[in-house]
Amino acid sequence: MKRQDSEIFHDEALCKKSFVTGENFKSQNCLGVHLINDEQGEFYVFRVWAPNAQEVFLVGDFNDWKDTEPMTYDKETGIWEIITDLPNEMDLYKFHVTQQNGRKIMKIDPFSKMFEKRPGNASVVYIEKEKKWKDGLFKGRHKRSNHFKRPLNIYEVHASSFKQHTNGNPYTFKDLTEELVPYLVQMNYTHVEFMPLMEHPLDQSWGYQLIGYFALCSTYGTPEEFQEFVEACHLNNIGVLVDWVPGHFCVNDDALAYYDGTPQFEYVDPERAENRRWGSINFDLGRPEVQSFLISSILYWVETFHIDGIRVDAVSSMIYRNYDDGPFTLNHEGGYTNLEGYYFLQKLNAVMKNEHPEVLMIAEESSSETKITGSIENSLGFDYKWNMGWMNDILRFYEMDPLFRGDNFNLMTFSFMYMMEERFILPLSHDEVVHGKKSLMHKMWGDRYKQFAQLRNLYTYLITHPGKKLLFMGSEWGQFLEWKFNEELEWVDLEDELNQQMQFFTSELNEFYRQSSCLWELEDTRETIEIIDADNKSDTVLSFIRQGKKKKDFYIVILNMTPVERKNFQIGVPYEGTYEEVWNTEMKEFGGTWEKHNKSCETSNNEFKQFDYSIETTVPALGALILKPADVRINRKK
Known part of the structure; x- marks a missing residue:
């Protein structure tokens, strides 16, 4: 009928x-x-x-x-x-x-x-049922607060390789509700971010070549199970972010590609339609129907699943005509900008800010030519941008033999020059632990003990550097093997005491970050940081201050990038008085050798650079320290 x-x-x-x-x-x-x-x-x-x-x-x-x-x-x-x-x-x-x-x-x-x-x-033929959500308190709290001035510490997950059943089948979201949510709580993360969850035909694409923009990948269970997972996260005060791919789509003949036999979802120009780098097809982002399709997709995920943020993948490929390998044409103004992609992203962010201003819009973008974050009038309108420059420089530095680090100290400090140009997320992501790049643990110089010491040092720098944080799964305990998309994480590592201690360290560091307002409440302003010494190439020690709203709410961060313990190490401090150590990466419970913290430091009147006072302490080999004022007098002379 x-x-x-x-x-x-x-x-x-x-x-x-x-x-x-x-x-x-x-x-x-x-x-x-x-x-x-x-x-x-x-x-x-x-x-x-x-x-x-x-x-x-x-x-x-x-x-x-x-x-x-x-x-x-x-x-x-x-x-x-x-x-x-x-x-x-x-x-x-x-x-x-x-x-x-x-x-x-x-x-x-x-x-x-x-x-x-x-x-x-x-x-x-699936008709979704309306869910009666129980996360109103979480959603309401986040609508009322300013996420720029809140801690944001993300655990990045590939859903089908976090854990698998003994028969090799990946966990569904019903399983992940029982396993992953408690783990996120244990590890003190504020958010979890999933690599794309939308339907895709090939696991090797990691979900970045989609066919179903409105469908949860059937491998991961039912939409109702994913809703229950998100609700469980919210009830445990954990936000949920999802990667989304609006730039290009899967070439499969039975999917979106040349749907009616003509360029429909893709550009008419075959050179612009073909994405040679990834073997996919580029959306025609200037076509009105495609804009309706894609913006509907993102709103569907936000509204149906109560998603708290979207990471837009491969933004550079959407805004530059010369991003891909091979020939390209200039735009009608004679420039390299893909104007259709640029204006689509502005439109997307304008719609999101109008409909759901509390939802985080995050750009995975690798250039510095275009303003990405900020108001729609002056940028693409994203809330955050992945800081790929920081990530590349830092990992090059930590892979380096300490003998050469002094001469390359700028890799450690260059980000201070541009850290306020965008609102950044500092990503140590899946892309850095795959395809022969080695795991973060394996990248570290030296023997196994030194590798763990440097990993603790690196994570302390991640947490104390201005910008929000992201770490890929398995890195929190120092998994040595590269990530494999078709196998579960090396949970067997946690039978080893050093891996257990590394996991404990990360959990404690995450909680330290959550409880330390000076590490996030001013970080979108220049007042958030004051450099003490970024020029000590001979000792290769970096020191800086992270400042909160109150004058006495600040930390002093000291990072030793060599395997040499620095005794009686002098740094400048802003106020006269006493400073106490609150973080030491070489404590025994973290896998180090120190059983006691350094004693509290009293200031001397020895000037140090722009500071009227200085202190001396011992900085562990390849270690990091954080000190806070215990009893200081706000009487800075200069």
């Missing part, structure tokens, strides 16, 4: 029209599959955008995959539709499309909210 087009509601007609003008940011409410219940009975309506197709049939389990259910075409919008009572919920379906050139091909539903499990790839 079918219903006629005249019975479609007026608001659905408006929904279709706004989709093609690029202003429908809830287009999943119109396209895809929907259930209608009225006096005539129960029906399903299917809609798909394929403006240049000759013919489209709805096929599936319910009609033996035969062309018995023709869809009708709306010339004004390019949308095909059918209303029928044939399917049952959870049936499989596709659209049998006769493309512009007459080629017939089975295509997925771009708006499908569920796919069958691999190796199948059909869409599923």
Whole structure:
């Protein structure tokens, strides 16, 4: 039984029209599959955008995959539709499309909210149920507060390789609710970030080549299970971030690629459509229907799953025409900027700030030519940008033999020159522990003991350097082997005492960060830091102050980058009085050798650079110290 087009509601007609003008940011409410219940009975309506197709049939389990259910075409919008009572919920379906050139091909539903499990790839007739959320306190608190002035410490996770069952199957979100949420609490992280969770056909892409922009990958369980996971995180005061890929999509012939036989989701220019670097296809970000599709996708994830932040992947590839390998054309102004991508991202962030200003918008972007964070008028409008420069410099430095670190000390300190140009996240991410780059632990110079010492030093620098924090899973205990996307983490490492102590160190450091307001409440201002000494190349020791709102709320950070203990080491301090050690990476419980902290330090009147007073302490070999004022007098002379 079918219903006629005249019975479609007026608001659905408006929904279709706004989709093609690029202003429908809830287009999943119109396209895809929907259930209608009225006096005539129960029906399903299917809609798909394929403006240049000759013919489209709805096929599936319910009609033996035969062309018995023709869809009708709306010339004004390019949308095909059918209303029928044939399917049952959870049936499989596709659209049998006769493309512009007459080629017939089975295509997925771009708006499908569920796919069958691999190796199948059909869409599923799935109607989501409205969830009664219990996270109102968490959501309300975050709406009212300023996230720039809160701690943000992210644990980055690849969902299917965090843990796996004994048969090799990855954990679903039901499993992760039981295992990962308590672990996040134990490790004192404020947020968890997932590499893309949307449907993708190939694990080797890590989720960065998508086919389903509205569907949780079937490997990870059901949408309801993911909702329960997010709610459990929120009830434990943990935010949830998700990676999202609006720049390019999977080349699979049965997915979005040349859907109706013409450039539809992709650029008309084949050179601009082809993403040679990643073997994928670039979205035409200037096309209104594509803008509706992508912005609807991000809002769907935020609203359906209560996501607290989105990391937009590969922003550079979206805003520069010369980013990819191979030939490129200049824009109509004669420049390298991809204007369509630039204005799309501004539009995306404007919509997000209007709809959900509390949701963090994060850019993974590797250049310095374009302002990424800030107001829409002066930038792309993101809240945060990954600091790829800091990450590259720091890892080069820590991999280096200490004999050469003094001559390359600028790698350690250069970020101080530009740290306020954007709002940064400091990422030690998955990209740095794969493809022969070695794990963070393996990158460290020296024997195993020295590697752990330097890892503790590195994480202390991460936590005390201005900017929000991100660490990839397994790095918290010093996993030695590289990350493998198809295997679980090396949890067996934790049978070793040094790995246990490293894990404990990270947990304690994370809690130290959460409880230390001077490490985050002013970090979007220059007042957050004062350099004590960034020129000590001979000793290769870096020292600086992190300042909170109150004058006496500050830390002194000292990082020794050599395997030489520095006794009676002098640094300048801002005020006269007593300073006590509150953090020492070489304490025995962390895997070091020190059983007691340094004694409290009394100032002397010896001037040190811009400071009127100085103190002396012992800095462990390859160690890091943090001191705080215990009893000081605010009487700075200069």
